[in-house]
Amino acid sequence: MSNGTVNGTDGLESRFASLGINGGKAAYVPPHMRNQQQRAAPPPSNDSNGFNKGPSTPPRSFSNGGGGGGNRSFSYGGREGGQRGGWDSPRDRDGGGYGGNRDFTPRDAAGYGRWADGKHVAGARNMRMEKELYGEAADPLKQHTGINFEKYDDIPVEVTGSQEFEPVTSFTNPPLNQLLLDNIELARYTTPTPVQKYSIPIVAANRDLMACAQTGSGKTGGFLFPILSASFTVGPTPPPKSEGGYGGRRKAYPTALVLAPTRELVSQIHDEARKFAYRSWVRTAVVYGGADISLQLKQIERGCDLLVATPGRLVDLIERGRISLANIKYLVLDEADRMLDMGFEPQIRRIVEGEDMPSVNDRQTLMFSATFPRDIQMLARDFLKEYIFLSVGRVGSTSENITQVVEFVEDGDKRSVLLDVLASSAPGLTLIFVETKRMADMLSDFLMNNNLPATAIHGDRTQSERERALATFRTGKTPIMVATAVAARGLDIPNVTHVINYDLPSDIDDYVHRIGRTGRAGNTGIATAFFNGGNRNIVRGLIDLLREANQEIPPWLEEIARSSAFGGSGFRGRGGGRGGRGRGSASRDYRQSGGGFGGGGSFNSPRMGGGGFSGPPSYGNGYGNSGGGGGGGGNSWW
Numbered sequence: 001m002s003n004g005t006v007n008g009t010d011g012l013e014s015r016f017a018s019l020g021i022n023g024g025k026a027a028y029v030p031p032h033m034r035n036q037q038q039r040a041a042p043p044p045s046n047d048s049n050g051f052n053k054g055p056s057t058p059p060r061s062f063s064n065g066g067g068g069g070g071n072r073s074f075s076y077g078g079r080e081g082g083q084r085g086g087w088d089s090p091r092d093r094d095g096g097g098y099g100g101n102r103d104f105t106p107r108d109a110a111g112y113g114r115w116a117d118g119k120h121v122a123g124a125r126n127m128r129m130e131k132e133l134y135g136e137a138a139d140p141l142k143q144h145t146g147i148n149f150e151k152y153d154d155i156p157v158e159v160t161g162s163q164e165f166e167p168v169t170s171f172t173n174p175p176l177n178q179l180l181l182d183n184i185e186l187a188r189y190t191t192p193t194p195v196q197k198y199s200i201p202i203v204a205a206n207r208d209l210m211a212c213a214q215t216g217s218g219k220t221g222g223f224l225f226p227i228l229s230a231s232f233t234v235g236p237t238p239p240p241k242s243e244g245g246y247g248g249r250r251k252a253y254p255t256a257l258v259l260a261p262t263r264e265l266v267s268q269i270h271d272e273a274r275k276f277a278y279r280s281w282v283r284t285a286v287v288y289g290g291a292d293i294s295l296q297l298k299q300i301e302r303g304c305d306l307l308v309a310t311p312g313r314l315v316d317l318i319e320r321g322r323i324s325l326a327n328i329k330y331l332v333l334d335e336a337d338r339m340l341d342m343g344f345e346p347q348i349r350r351i352v353e354g355e356d357m358p359s360v361n362d363r364q365t366l367m368f369s370a371t372f373p374r375d376i377q378m379l380a381r382d383f384l385k386e387y388i389f390l391s392v393g394r395v396g397s398t399s400e401n402i403t404q405v406v407e408f409v410e411d412g413d414k415r416s417v418l419l420d421v422l423a424s425s426a427p428g429l430t431l432i433f434v435e436t437k438r439m440a441d442m443l444s445d446f447l448m449n450n451n452l453p454a455t456a457i458h459g460d461r462t463q464s465e466r467e468r469a470l471a472t473f474r475t476g477k478t479p480i481m482v483a484t485a486v487a488a489r490g491l492d493i494p495n496v497t498h499v500i501n502y503d504l505p506s507d508i509d510d511y512v513h514r515i516g517r518t519g520r521a522g523n524t525g526i527a528t529a530f531f532n533g534g535n536r537n538i539v540r541g542l543i544d545l546l547r548e549a550n551q552e553i554p555p556w557l558e559e560i561a562r563s564s565a566f567g568g569s570g571f572r573g574r575g576g577g578r579g580g581r582g583r584g585s586a587s588r589d590y591r592q593s594g595g596g597f598g599g600g601g602s603f604n605s606p607r608m609g610g611g612g613f614s615g616p617p618s619y620g621n622g623y624g625n626s627g628g629g630g631g632g633g634g635n636s637w638w
């Protein structure tokens with residue numbers, strides 16, 4: 001299978017000389033490996049880390065000084081020291097007992113805290129863990145903030161709903177718990193991003209939230225910070241009496257559940273959760289399909305207060321009686337629009353409505369994404385109560401940190417144009433998106449046959465193949481990765497300087513997420529799209545995005561938009577690719593744009609607009625999993 005790593009133990013220059021990426025130019029060596037050669041070099045500063053020398057003159061002048069990642073591995077369970085749940089009250093309360101395998105974890109294992117006698121007892125520092133979780137200051141394997149980080153503050157924020165909120169402009173106590181602040185400092189975050197500034201007070205006010213902010217602008221912290229801060233302060237909730245505690249059955253009762261669509265993403269979120277839960281009583285766990293369930297069960301037994309999960313594996317563990325959702329206080333849907341579209345909605349309904357999760361009134365529900373189509377906003381009301389809608393910038397907009405280039409390329413010319421584009425790319429990691437798994441394999445093989453070290457990631461690869469592909473990509477061993485949509489959302493890989501849409505998606509929101517793998521945390525990046533007549537359905541959406549992000553719009557593209565509109569296919573391209581629930585675009589909270597909705601529902605926002613929009617007929621429980629072709633539950637396009 002495709003995984004053309006650069007092997008061998010020769011000098012770095014010669015290792016990379018064979019890659020031929022830069023034609024006759026000096027051999028490419030990923031910057032992080034150059035650092036290994038030049039240990040004396042001073043560490044990069046936060047805003048000048050060598051990965052964000054912004055591109056200046058598109059197209060094709062890819063001037064980012066990007067670098068390879070490093071050997072950052074996903075933490076699929078198995079941490080040292082063990083971590084049983086943090087509840088440390090008398091075992092015999094309510095007859096249950098919370099310590100099925102209490103001996104698993106030394107009570108005072110460094111790095112892990114506990115809750116004792118109604119108080120939070122922070123664990124001792126553990127330098128080994130700190131190094132693993134936070135890396136070194138100049139660690140090229142970690143994402144560093146880029147030159148444009150402060151510019152996030154210029155993006156207009158809109159908060160709609162029945163309450164106003166003062167943003168939290170700095171990381172301080174109050175409102176945040178001191179232990180969380182210590183961990184935020186260890187993570188080297190100095191200022192909250194806009195989405196974090198608002199999510200902190202909104203969640204603290206016990207409100208449900210639908211939050212929309214651009215890719216790479218810190219949404220993960222946006223939900224982790226307020227949840228962890230409150231958890232550290234309030235402490236754990238004992239299992240319900242009726243369940244009898246952990247005792248015999250070793251069932252876990254998480255209080256926070258984060259659902260996300262892919263294995264890689266849940267692992268990444270879990271890594272972040274571990275960072276910020278360090279030394280606290282909160283034990284984190286991650287479960288996802290395709291990996292050994294017994295290892296995940298062991299991990300859950302060690303403690304599972306904050307659980308990050310893909311829906312399918314979670315359902316499996318609930319069915320096995322190993323996880324109960326009865327204690328959930330916080331439910332987070334990350335990439336919420338993806339989680340509620342045709343592929344996942346039935347599973348989400350089962351988890352949220354068909355198991356023992358507290359009702360919408362007895363939990364807080366938070367949804368985050370960079371895109372929220374109107375139909376999904378309407379569907380989401382089934383899971384939220386009188387929510388606040390937070391948008392940083394226009395819903396579904398792209399970051400100006402990404403320089404977008406659109407090239408007209410007929411299908412038959414794509415391969416040779418790709419070689420040209422890669423040859424003129426500056427060093428850095430390049431992510432290439434294609435529409436099918438077969439194409440992902442074929443294209444990575446083609447690249448390797450042309451001496452370009454590439455790997456592929458898609459849904460047909462085994463878990464270990466996927467992990468290896470990501471690892472070799474991060475480290476720059478294969479600085480090119482060909483991917484299907486499975487890698488489109490959420491992944492935060494440092495030094496991805498170039499995203500190429502070899503095949504454009506049929507949904508403009510998918511384009512937004514794909515190109516969002518570059519230009520993160522204030523860094524800059526380039527996104528190149530190969531456009532041709534087959535992509536007419538997204539031309540209007542694409543032009544809107546380009547205009548909004550102050551990008552150059554090729555005249556030929558506007559010409560196609562004009563002729564497409566005339567020919568009737570120029571709608572803002574949604575709904576083609578994944579089963580085709582006709583999706584309406586939304587640039588903001590749909591309640592603000594006069595959109596009513598059919599069907600029942602308990603939604604009662606005072607600001608809800610009057611009728612007018614009849615919308616898709618029904619999104620009730622009967623919504624099947626019938627997405628054909630590209631979509632549905634089978635995820636066959638991944």
Ligand SMILES: Nc1ncnc2c1ncn2[C@@H]1O[C@H](COP(=O)(O)OP(=O)(O)OP(=O)(O)O)[C@@H](O)[C@H]1O
Binds near residue numbers: 192215492
């Ligand atoms: N306050 C902060 N200060 C510095 N860096 C931050 C801050 N918040 C988040 N980051 C970093 O920014 C990067 C992007 O954050 P994150 O992955 O949460 O983005 P996102 O908005 O969820 O993106 P996506 O829409 O692609 O899922 C991460 O590397 C994260 O560590």
